[in-house]
Amino acid sequence: MALGGNAMIAPDGTASPEAQRAAIAVAMGPVADLVAAGHDIVVTHGNGPQVGNLLVKNALAAQVVPPVPLDWCGAQTQGTIGFTILDELEAALAARGATRPVAALVSRTRVDADDPGFDRPTKPVGRYLPRDQAQVLVEHGERWEDRGSKGWRRVVASPEPLEVLETPTVLTLLAAGHVVIAAGGGGIPVVRQADGTLRGVEAVIDKDLTAALLATAVRADVLVIATDVEHVAVGWGTPHERALGAVSPEELERYAAQGEFASGSMGPKVEAALRFVRSGGARSVITDLHRIADALAGDSGAAGRVGTIIENPERER
Ligand SMILES: Nc1ncnc2c1ncn2[C@@H]1O[C@H](COP(=O)(O)OP(=O)(O)O)[C@@H](O)[C@H]1O
Numbered sequence: 269m270a271l272g273g274n275a276m277i278a279p280d281g282t283a284s285p286e287a288q289r290a291a292i293a294v295a296m297g298p299v300a301d302l303v304a305a306g307h308d309i310v311v312t313h314g315n316g317p318q319v320g321n322l323l324v325k326n327a328l329a330a331q332v333v334p335p336v337p338l339d340w341c342g343a344q345t346q347g348t349i350g351f352t353i354l355d356e357l358e359a360a361l362a363a364r365g366a367t368r369p370v371a372a373l374v375s376r377t378r379v380d381a382d383d384p385g386f387d388r389p390t391k392p393v394g395r396y397l398p399r400d401q402a403q404v405l406v407e408h409g410e411r412w413e414d415r416g417s418k419g420w421r422r423v424v425a426s427p428e429p430l431e432v433l434e435t436p437t438v439l440t441l442l443a444a445g446h447v448v449i450a451a452g453g454g455g456i457p458v459v460r461q462a463d464g465t466l467r468g469v470e471a472v473i474d475k476d477l478t479a480a481l482l483a484t485a486v487r488a489d490v491l492v493i494a495t496d497v498e499h500v501a502v503g504w505g506t507p508h509e510r511a512l513g514a515v516s517p518e519e520l521e522r523y524a525a526q527g528e529f530a531s532g533s534m535g536p537k538v539e540a541a542l543r544f545v546r547s548g549g550a551r552s553v554i555t556d557l558h559r560i561a562d563a564l565a566g567d568s569g570a571a572g573r574v575g576t577i578i579e580n581p582e583r584e585r
């Protein structure tokens with residue numbers, strides 16, 4: 269399951285520790301319901317808002333303490349978000365009378381040092397700012413992008429995830445009955461050097477794309493992409509908006525090629541869902557975090573099928 273970074277801050281974007289803990293406590297309810305129902309789950313979480321905030325702290329404190337690179341910031345978000353998820357998921361499981369051990373893994377994701385993503389930043393991080401304030405930071409050398417109605421957002425390099433290096437450990441923990449929190453923020457980006465050693469690199473990997481990779485590697489039955497909308501839509505934000513329920517990979521690929529899904533938000537989710545079923549996974553589900561149980565059960569809500577469901581036609585249910 270990939271859990272959106274926005275599910276881990278307050279709806280108004282407040283990212284104080286109290287607001288993050290409260291949001292994560294809410295987010296762990298639906299996850300705990302699935303665990304209590306007997307599912308084995310690996311959770312990958314986002315870190316876009318949080319990692320961007322660490323960059324701001326770096327910049328403001330640079331005269332006092334040395335700034336740390338972006339891979340360190342990513343590792344820090346795995347620590348703080350992982351720690352909070354552990355607390356809140358354990359509490360939510362206890363409230364349901366379910367006892368399952370939970371483990372949060374500091375995890376690295378290998379990327380290619382020559383990935384074109386290093387030259388073309390695409391990953392939105394941190395807070396939204398009005399255009400004039402973003403412009404000042406652009407003049408100081410930062411890359412910012414117009415993200416629509418919410419304002420402008422900083423963008424950083426986001427190379428393709430190639431391999432979650434902790435996959436064997438995830439499998440060991442799953443086999444031992446743990447709920448596993450892994451590859452948070454898409455994983456700490458590392459490259460393999462000529463001498464075989466690893467080196468962290470400055471980037472933020474898209475957690476949905478990493479989730480597809482990890483779900484394939486652990487042979488998950490289903491990739492769940494939990495976000496804040498119940499359906500993927502075509503014609504999104506227009507008078508012709510139409511929610512997608514059950515959709516074939518071919519149809520979804522066609523819409524993606526027509527530019528229906530925004531980069532940095534729904535685009536990577538759709539791409540991740542497609543990659544998982546194209547790599548042999550049975551089913552991908554994109555829906556609101558609070559509707560995941562209904563979507564997995566195949567329920568029909570008042571307005572029809574809950575969630576956007578992409579089935580692999582080559583896999584029997
Ligand atoms: N075609 C689309 N259908 C539905 N939502 C879309 C679409 N294009 C962009 N979005 C936006 O994508 C958002 C989810 O992406 P994002 O904010 O990155 O989520 P998360 O933090 O949960 O990973 C939705 O809240 C919606 O505003």
Ligand SMILES: NC(=O)OP(=O)(O)O
Pocket residue numbers: 271272273274313314315316317392452453454472473474475476
């Ligand atoms: N790393 C990442 O994809 O984070 P968000 O989902 O929070 O953008």
